[in-house]
Every structure is written in structure tokens, then in C-alpha cells.
Amino acid sequence: MIEGLKFDDKGLITAVVQDAQSKEVLTVAYMNEESLHKTIETGETWFYSRSRQELWHKGATSGNVQKVVSIKADCDQDALVVEVLPAGPACHNGTISCFTNSIVQNEDAIGSVDIIPQLVNIIRQREMDMPEGAYTTYLFEKGIDKICKKVGEEATEVVIGAKNRDVQEVKWEAADLIYHLLVLLQEQKIDVYEVLAVLKSRHEEKRASTKNNE
Known part of the structure; x- marks a missing residue:
């Protein structure tokens, strides 16, 4: 090649x-x-x-x-x-990416999946610095029982919103659930991409199985 x-x-x-x-x-x-x-x-x-x-x-x-x-x-x-x-920042300025200066940014654009790695980095930094007054600091200070409780509560709120056919509530509560789940993964020292790798592996196995059965 x-x-x-x-x-x-x-x-x-x-x-x-x-x-x-x-x-x-x-x-x-x-x-x-x-x-x-x-x-x-x-x-x-x-x-x-x-x-x-x-x-x-x-x-x-x-x-x-x-x-x-x-x-x-x-x-x-x-x-x-x-x-x-x-293994670390790509830019000589110490930033993850060299592309940090926005020229055009459509805030209404759909598909902002880049918020996941941003949140992961923020949560990881919060655990390291433990800034006073930050909600994430509060969760880490309270420990695994509190974090697990919040994940359970937010999951329940998603279910309630879905049962009530309240689209707005489902979106808000799902966002809360994802955030608290990311905090839980950080507490457990599990990279979110390891979880995504499991999903990918399952998908590929199912696709291969389906193809073999054709």
C-alpha cells in the first residue's frame, strides 16, 4: 500500500x-x-x-x-x-488537540458526542483536584454508596419519564444518568471506552452469528 x-x-x-x-x-x-x-x-x-x-x-x-x-x-x-x-496532549501548548480555536461553532448542531470525552476528562480531573464546592467532588467524598444511589435514582427517573411519555423529562434524566454513570466508572477506574468496546464486541459477534446462519 x-x-x-x-x-x-x-x-x-x-x-x-x-x-x-x-x-x-x-x-x-x-x-x-x-x-x-x-x-x-x-x-x-x-x-x-x-x-x-x-x-x-x-x-x-x-x-x-x-x-x-x-x-x-x-x-x-x-x-x-x-x-x-x-499517552498525553498532542499539542506543544499542552492541550489535547492542536485545534482549540473555534472559527465557526453551531451550538444547535446535533451529534455532539465529543461531550463524552470532555466529561470523562473533567470528572477525572475533579477526582484528582477535589475542588471545594464542586458537585463531583461531593460525590467522590461521599463514596461508592452515594454514587451508586444516584445512578439508581437517575435510572428510576428515566423510567418514570418514559412511562409518563414526557420526552423532555426523559432527555434531562437520561443526561443525569449518563453523568452519574461516568462518575461511577471513574470511581471504579473503568475507562468508558472499555464499556464501548464490550458493546462493539457484542455487536460484531451477533453480526457474525447472523451471517453464519444465513
Whole structure:
């Protein structure tokens, strides 16, 4: 597949680096054939610096390496999407992504699944810092019994809302349930993506079973 890729006149190809779990775009960099080969061989991202004119291994200094999950080429074979599991921030400014400056943001857009990784990070940070007055701090201070109680209460509220055919109530209570469930997962030190992996595995097993029975 590398042989079919189209590098530009400087021997480079654009590499869009994306979080394999959250699907957030982390950065855009460039690879030449050598850095791409190193990326494939080592399982971690290597790029070519146009300013320094040399290869660089992401995380070699900071420790914020990126474990490669997949590399995909576009239909024209002149750009790559590299899905990774980052060990830390992708940006030299210390942010998770280099793309932090919004130019256009439609607040009414549907499909804001990126709120899940944002909430996960906030909840994790709350447990570490335990800021006074924060509700999440209160839950962690009270412990597992309180957290479990809140998950149960919010689940019940979702059921009640559904039985009453109250769409607005179901949305609000479902949001509360998801938040408290994320707090529970953090208390248990279970990554939400591990839960999603279980769902994916079940789906793939069921799909394979259905196909085999056709």
C-alpha cells in the first residue's frame, strides 16, 4: 500500500492524526516515506519536520507518544488519517488537540458526542483536584454508596419519564444518568471506552452469528 501513495514534490504526505476512541482530530503533520516506515515498524507516530528538515518521534521528549491503531489513505492516495491512542496532549501548548480555536461553532448542531470525552476528562480531573464546592467532588467524598444511589435514582427517573411519555423529562434524566454513570466508572477506574468496546464486541459477534446462519 505504501508504494501506491502519492507523496508531493518534496516527498511528503499530509497525515491527519485522530484519537481512535473519541475521534477528535489531534493534529495535522507530515510524513515522508522513512517516517511512515518507522511509524509502521514501531507502532508509534513519526513525522517529518519541514522547519528542521528532520524526522521526529512524537513523545520522544515529552513522553506523550501516540500508539498507532490504524493508518488509512484517502481515495486519491495523497493524504493519511492516522488513528492513535495518545499517552498525553498532542499539542506543544499542552492541550489535547492542536485545534482549540473555534472559527465557526453551531451550538444547535446535533451529534455532539465529543461531550463524552470532555466529561470523562473533567470528572477525572475533579477526582484528582477535589475542588471545594464542586458537585463531583461531593460525590467522590461521599463514596461508592452515594454514587451508586444516584445512578439508581437517575435510572428510576428515566423510567418514570418514559412511562409518563414526557420526552423532555426523559432527555434531562437520561443526561443525569449518563453523568452519574461516568462518575461511577471513574470511581471504579473503568475507562468508558472499555464499556464501548464490550458493546462493539457484542455487536460484531451477533453480526457474525447472523451471517453464519444465513
